[in-house]
Amino acid sequence: MKTFLDCIPCFVNQALRVGRIATDNEADIKLLLDRIGSKIKDIPMDHTPPEMGVIIYDEIRKITGIDDPYKTTKQENIAEALSLYPELSDLVRRSDNPLFTAIRIAIAGNVIDLGMDKAFNLVDDVKTILQQDFAICDLEAFEQKLETARSVVYLGDNAGESVFDKILIENLRKPVIYVVRGIPIINDVTEEDAIASGLDKVAEIISSGTPAPATILHLCNDAFLKRFYAADMIISKGQGNYEGLSETDRPVFFLLKAKCPIIARDLGVNEDDIVLKYSLK
Amino acid sequence: MKTFLDCIPCFVNQALRVGRIATDNEADIKLLLDRIGSKIKDIPMDHTPPEMGVIIYDEIRKITGIDDPYKTTKQENIAEALSLYPELSDLVRRSDNPLFTAIRIAIAGNVIDLGMDKAFNLVDDVKTILQQDFAICDLEAFEQKLETARSVVYLGDNAGESVFDKILIENLRKPVIYVVRGIPIINDVTEEDAIASGLDKVAEIISSGTPAPATILHLCNDAFLKRFYAADMIISKGQGNYEGLSETDRPVFFLLKAKCPIIARDLGVNEDDIVLKYSLK
Numbered sequence: 001m002k003t004f005l006d007c008i009p010c011f012v013n014q015a016l017r018v019g020r021i022a023t024d025n026e027a028d029i030k031l032l033l034d035r036i037g038s039k040i041k042d043i044p045m046d047h048t049p050p051e052m053g054v055i056i057y058d059e060i061r062k063i064t065g066i067d068d069p070y071k072t073t074k075q076e077n078i079a080e081a082l083s084l085y086p087e088l089s090d091l092v093r094r095s096d097n098p099l100f101t102a103i104r105i106a107i108a109g110n111v112i113d114l115g116m117d118k119a120f121n122l123v124d125d126v127k128t129i130l131q132q133d134f135a136i137c138d139l140e141a142f143e144q145k146l147e148t149a150r151s152v153v154y155l156g157d158n159a160g161e162s163v164f165d166k167i168l169i170e171n172l173r174k175p176v177i178y179v180v181r182g183i184p185i186i187n188d189v190t191e192e193d194a195i196a197s198g199l200d201k202v203a204e205i206i207s208s209g210t211p212a213p214a215t216i217l218h219l220c221n222d223a224f225l226k227r228f229y230a231a232d233m234i235i236s237k238g239q240g241n242y243e244g245l246s247e248t249d250r251p252v253f254f255l256l257k258a259k260c261p262i263i264a265r266d267l268g269v270n271e272d273d274i275v276l277k278y279s280l281k
Numbered sequence: 282m283k284t285f286l287d288c289i290p291c292f293v294n295q296a297l298r299v300g301r302i303a304t305d306n307e308a309d310i311k312l313l314l315d316r317i318g319s320k321i322k323d324i325p326m327d328h329t330p331p332e333m334g335v336i337i338y339d340e341i342r343k344i345t346g347i348d349d350p351y352k353t354t355k356q357e358n359i360a361e362a363l364s365l366y367p368e369l370s371d372l373v374r375r376s377d378n379p380l381f382t383a384i385r386i387a388i389a390g391n392v393i394d395l396g397m398d399k400a401f402n403l404v405d406d407v408k409t410i411l412q413q414d415f416a417i418c419d420l421e422a423f424e425q426k427l428e429t430a431r432s433v434v435y436l437g438d439n440a441g442e443s444v445f446d447k448i449l450i451e452n453l454r455k456p457v458i459y460v461v462r463g464i465p466i467i468n469d470v471t472e473e474d475a476i477a478s479g480l481d482k483v484a485e486i487i488s489s490g491t492p493a494p495a496t497i498l499h500l501c502n503d504a505f506l507k508r509f510y511a512a513d514m515i516i517s518k519g520q521g522n523y524e525g526l527s528e529t530d531r532p533v534f535f536l537l538k539a540k541c542p543i544i545a546r547d548l549g550v551n552e553d554d555i556v557l558k559y560s561l562k
Binding site for chain 1: 286287289290293294297300301307310311314315316317318319320321322326
């Protein structure tokens with residue numbers, strides 16, 4: 001997905017939000033905003049929006065020396081999600097269509113997104129999403145693809161959400177490669193977060209190598225790209241991965257909650273809708 | 282009021298909003314955002330936020346050649362307010378405290394603010410504000426000051442709101458100097474708008490000369506400043522005038538609805554509260 005004009009104020013807003021998480025030094029935050037403001041003119045509008053995230057975090061690191069501003073928050077989100085894991089696993093087991101319920105739960109976990117200026121309440125949001133109608137629901141294609149897939153490449157999104165991904169992965173009943181970001185960015189899941197979420201028990205964890213809060217193929221490492229292009233089924237979680245891969249010709253299933261109005265518009269759905277979209281239609 | 286870090290993303294957002302009103306040429310809007318972004322580093326944080334409005338509108342004029350992007354909208358807002366004028370005047374006449382009701386109506390008009398990213402419904406908002414409790418209500422000081430004032434300097438804010446100002450002015454029963462902006466900016470009231478609102482029938486209309494969406498004294502003309510410093514009672518409408526004058530030692534009564542969270546915090550009230558605040562306490 002390309003960058004829209006609406007993304008530009010949002011970049012500045014994100015820089016302010018993460019600046020405040022990284023430091024309480026006002027002058028440093030102002031310097032961050034100065035630098036991000038000056039870079040607006042260099043944004044190629046045909047790049048994807050998460051590529052600006054790379055620039056924002058690079059400046060955060062340069063100015064504050066802090067690599068992972070959301071480290072503690074990510075640990076708290078993983079702990080909260082783990083506390084819900086037994087109950088949600090049980091719910092899946094008891095449901096009429098365990099796979100579909102597990103998909104809903106994986107999407108519910110997508111509310112844990114600190115890149116958005118939206119508060120979330122994990123327990124309440126999970127309850128809502130378990131009842132919510134899908135705006136796009138390519139479940140049949142998902143089931144068919146899964147049946148014949150030798151393995152699944154699963155692109156993780158946020159830490160905490162990763163625990164909910166584990167529930168879906170357990171219900172895929174296929175070998176899974178779980179893909180994490182190359183370095184900490186926003187609250188996106190890294191290898192350390194994936195292990196803390198218990199994903200090493202159910203999947204092979206690999207890094208895409210991306211420094212972006214998204215799977216931006218030209219920023220990914222060769223090892224990941226080899227797996228990505230060889231995969232016969234890809235599950236992509238969240239908005240960032242959608243932004244990076246919406247134009248791909250690979251067999252990707254996008255699972256997300258459309259929290260941003262621009263992404264919602266690109267998908268042809270309303271804000272806050274939930275989506276299971278197959279890219280090849 | 283000084284500029285806060287939170288104002289910075291808001292400036293970029295305002296630039297996008299007004300850019301889209303002025304033109305549908307995406308490249309021109311991007312150029313506007315490029316230039317506003319590059320100027321973030323030059324913002325002195327001890328300047329008031331509306332001073333950035335001057336820069337944004339200056340760039341709009343340079344890029345698009347359009348001086349008054351909200352001209353048509355201002356005319357529509359004045360027409361809608363004029364259609365409510367007879368009913369609201371009647372309401373004031375029949376009320377127990379006509380002056381206080383007229384103050385409420387003047388504040389209700391302050392919802393017509395196109396500098397804010399908030400929709401408004403004039404009829405509904407007036408109804409709400411007529412019933413709403415004041416977060417700050419220096420009515421007694423207002424009544425006392427009015428009793429002894431030889432004349433009143435009344436700082437207008439938005440076009441349309443200006444019709445509601447007329448109702449208050451009619452109930453002040455003192456000679457009034459109604460002050461408008463020097464040039465069109467956002468939907469702020471200009472001399473032309475004030476005349477279209479019928480204010481020439483009830484007040485002397487003068488321009489402060491400010492190119493800002495606010496009364497920024499160092500940007501005002503001498504003729505206005507003479508009246509401002511000689512005034513024994515000043516009524517200041519809206520957020521912009523508050524931002525410009527919150528530190529003044531002149532006897533100013535601020536009448537506004539706190540639509541911006543940062544201004545609300547500066548006033549010590551909640552967002553969407555209504556305020557009648559005397560600056561000298």
